[in-house]
Amino acid sequence: MRKEELFLLIKDDLSRIEEVLKRNFASYIPFINEVSQYILFAGGKRLRPLLTVLCARLCGAERDAYRLSVLFEYLHAATLLHDDVIDSAAFRRGRRAAHHIWGNQAVILVGDFLYSRAIRIAVEEGNMDVLDVVSRTTILMSEGEILQLLNCDNVEITEDEYLEVIYRKTAALISAACETGAIFANKDSWHREALRDFGTYLGYAFQITDDLLDYLGVSGETGKDVGNDFKEGKVTLPLIVALERADGDDRKRLLSLIKESEPTPEGFNEVCRLIEKYDGFNHTRRRAEEFVEKALSCLGRFPSSEPRNLLEGITRYVLTRRH
Amino acid sequence: MRKEELFLLIKDDLSRIEEVLKRNFASYIPFINEVSQYILFAGGKRLRPLLTVLCARLCGAERDAYRLSVLFEYLHAATLLHDDVIDSAAFRRGRRAAHHIWGNQAVILVGDFLYSRAIRIAVEEGNMDVLDVVSRTTILMSEGEILQLLNCDNVEITEDEYLEVIYRKTAALISAACETGAIFANKDSWHREALRDFGTYLGYAFQITDDLLDYLGVSGETGKDVGNDFKEGKVTLPLIVALERADGDDRKRLLSLIKESEPTPEGFNEVCRLIEKYDGFNHTRRRAEEFVEKALSCLGRFPSSEPRNLLEGITRYVLTRRH
Numbered sequence: 001m002r003k004e005e006l007f008l009l010i011k012d013d014l015s016r017i018e019e020v021l022k023r024n025f026a027s028y029i030p031f032i033n034e035v036s037q038y039i040l041f042a043g044g045k046r047l048r049p050l051l052t053v054l055c056a057r058l059c060g061a062e063r064d065a066y067r068l069s070v071l072f073e074y075l076h077a078a079t080l081l082h083d084d085v086i087d088s089a090a091f092r093r094g095r096r097a098a099h100h101i102w103g104n105q106a107v108i109l110v111g112d113f114l115y116s117r118a119i120r121i122a123v124e125e126g127n128m129d130v131l132d133v134v135s136r137t138t139i140l141m142s143e144g145e146i147l148q149l150l151n152c153d154n155v156e157i158t159e160d161e162y163l164e165v166i167y168r169k170t171a172a173l174i175s176a177a178c179e180t181g182a183i184f185a186n187k188d189s190w191h192r193e194a195l196r197d198f199g200t201y202l203g204y205a206f207q208i209t210d211d212l213l214d215y216l217g218v219s220g221e222t223g224k225d226v227g228n229d230f231k232e233g234k235v236t237l238p239l240i241v242a243l244e245r246a247d248g249d250d251r252k253r254l255l256s257l258i259k260e261s262e263p264t265p266e267g268f269n270e271v272c273r274l275i276e277k278y279d280g281f282n283h284t285r286r287r288a289e290e291f292v293e294k295a296l297s298c299l300g301r302f303p304s305s306e307p308r309n310l311l312e313g314i315t316r317y318v319l320t321r322r323h
Numbered sequence: 324m325r326k327e328e329l330f331l332l333i334k335d336d337l338s339r340i341e342e343v344l345k346r347n348f349a350s351y352i353p354f355i356n357e358v359s360q361y362i363l364f365a366g367g368k369r370l371r372p373l374l375t376v377l378c379a380r381l382c383g384a385e386r387d388a389y390r391l392s393v394l395f396e397y398l399h400a401a402t403l404l405h406d407d408v409i410d411s412a413a414f415r416r417g418r419r420a421a422h423h424i425w426g427n428q429a430v431i432l433v434g435d436f437l438y439s440r441a442i443r444i445a446v447e448e449g450n451m452d453v454l455d456v457v458s459r460t461t462i463l464m465s466e467g468e469i470l471q472l473l474n475c476d477n478v479e480i481t482e483d484e485y486l487e488v489i490y491r492k493t494a495a496l497i498s499a500a501c502e503t504g505a506i507f508a509n510k511d512s513w514h515r516e517a518l519r520d521f522g523t524y525l526g527y528a529f530q531i532t533d534d535l536l537d538y539l540g541v542s543g544e545t546g547k548d549v550g551n552d553f554k555e556g557k558v559t560l561p562l563i564v565a566l567e568r569a570d571g572d573d574r575k576r577l578l579s580l581i582k583e584s585e586p587t588p589e590g591f592n593e594v595c596r597l598i599e600k601y602d603g604f605n606h607t608r609r610r611a612e613e614f615v616e617k618a619l620s621c622l623g624r625f626p627s628s629e630p631r632n633l634l635e636g637i638t639r640y641v642l643t644r645r646h
Binding site: 027028029031032082085104105106108109110112113115116117119120122123126128131132135136138139141142143145146147149150 | 350351352354355405408427428429431432433435436438439440442443445446449451454455458459461462464465466468469470472473
């Protein structure tokens with residue numbers, strides 16, 4: 001499926017999701033709406049709600065899951081807001097990060113507000129299984145963010161530890177969005193399990209690709225600063241591979257570049273060349289491909305259908321996206 | 324009831340709450356435990372869980388509500404952590420504020436973790452009514468914190484607007500803790516309503532007294548910096564009264580003291596004298612007393628009992644406490 005074709009087929013779902021998003025985040029405090037709007041309507045892909053909607057349809061749900069689905073976008077937005085503060089990122093989705101406009105304090109609190117709204121939507125749905133999945137997931141997510149913080153500048157981190165962090169930080173939420181689709185459709189445990197696994201693998205592929213784009217993306221296309229992870233001391237898969245494989249002078253050079261308190265563009269370029277030399281980018285790309293294959297095989301447990309077709313398209317798109 | 328007598332009678336409940344608190348917050352990440360422990364076991368009064376336990380008992384619950392009750396302490400601790408960052412408070416409960424030890428980033432994330440744990444406890448209880456109350460409350464709380472931030476340095480704030488902020492920021496959670504006791508005991512709507520109102524009035528009295536102690540407390544006893552609210556531009560009831568009543572030179576002087584970017588101890592003392600001159604402290608104390616009376620009259624709807632007696636003791640203690 002070509003990208004243009006995929007986007008055409010999900011266009012209607014995306015605009016319905018957009019409508020519900022707009023209707024639901026409203027607070028009686030205009031300031032909250034202003035900050036929420038900034039982060040929620042900054043060109044997000046709506047991947048998570050879209051997955052809930054399509055997974056529910058894949059499981060034969062009698063109605064559409066739009067209303068419930070947006071809780072995953074609110075959770076995601078809350079994380080982005082707290083992340084912005086934490087990372088001190090200057091740019092997010094091509095615009096100034098929220099905390100540079102409103103200050104850390106406001107941004108933390110609006111994050112808390114969006115998080116509360118997300119839980120409220122799950123409660124309004126009145127389904128204990130959804131609440132069970134969502135409440136487990138938010139614990140995993142906060143643990144993931146903390147693990148990432150603790151691993152800052154950790155040049156000893158292994159690929160397994162890295163996968164543990166991104167499972168909690170990213171894959172758990174995408175997995176929950178997919179599993180919730182099956183719960184919404186009242187499906188039994190193999191549907192839930194298959195979609196939970198699908199979401200987990202897709203989430204891994206998604207985050208690994210994200211980390212690759214942080215090295216190889218083009219700032220104008222990704223809307224983020226390239227080399228941001230490196231600057232912030234986040235040791236992601238391409239660098240982990242290079243650190244594991246390089247020895248002698250190359251390893252020494254890598255370590256000294258990582259330890260620089262103010263990394264320069266030249267330093268970053270040199271790191272990229274060293275990662276390339278040790279095949280770190282290709283290794284990372286292959287890992288993402290493997291997870292995409294695993295995700296697709298989970299979908300293979302379902303009979304062919306339009307929603308399965310779209311979910312496959314989205315899964316493959318993860319590998320080719322440039323932002 | 325004398326303070327010592329009250330403390331003796333609630334001693335066992337407090338140690339059971341303490342046990343459950345310790346058992347529940349554990350994460351597999353030691354760092355989270357370290358930060359959580361620092362904020363959770365820094366001499367908090369456990370007012371909120373204690374209220375849940377006593378309100379459940381007042382409503383004739385068949386078992387004790389210890390396990391459920393601690394969710395309100397986790398929510399409270401999460402708020403304290405995010406508040407510490409937001410206020411840049413140097414001290415909290417007589418010790419250095421968490422963010423000065425671990426940094427803003429870690430503190431925000433551990434706050435998120437404790438918040439998630441609180442929701443998880445409510446989900447594990449499996450009671451939709453509890454989840455309904457808790458999820459409404461967390462929205463109110465984040466709105467309250469934002470309102471407080473937006474009202475920073477607002478010398479035009481009225482007493483009604485102030486009450487609106489403290490309802491959301493403080494009273495809503497205390498109210499939820501009390502109402503949850505009635506839900507836990509499976510009691511019908513008048514019990515819920517009476518305890519919801521009791522908690523709301525108690526919460527008002529509690530926060531108003533807190534704001535008074537911020538002017539009149541003694542640092543060694545409150546464990547907080549005296550004059551902190553004033554330094555941070557929080558315009559609370561004593562100051563609101565003085566601002567409403569003072570005119571001419573006194574008002575001008577108050578406004579200029581508030582606008583100073585680096586308030587001095589002498590400036591703070593002068594503000595105290597002006598508040599005293601316009602009877603701001605007495606007015607504030609009377610308001611707290613009125614709310615205590617309202618809270619007690621809600622308890623009066625229940626027949627006499629040991630738990631009612633203890634709840635009355637706690638309510639009266641709010642007015643005499645010095646920390």
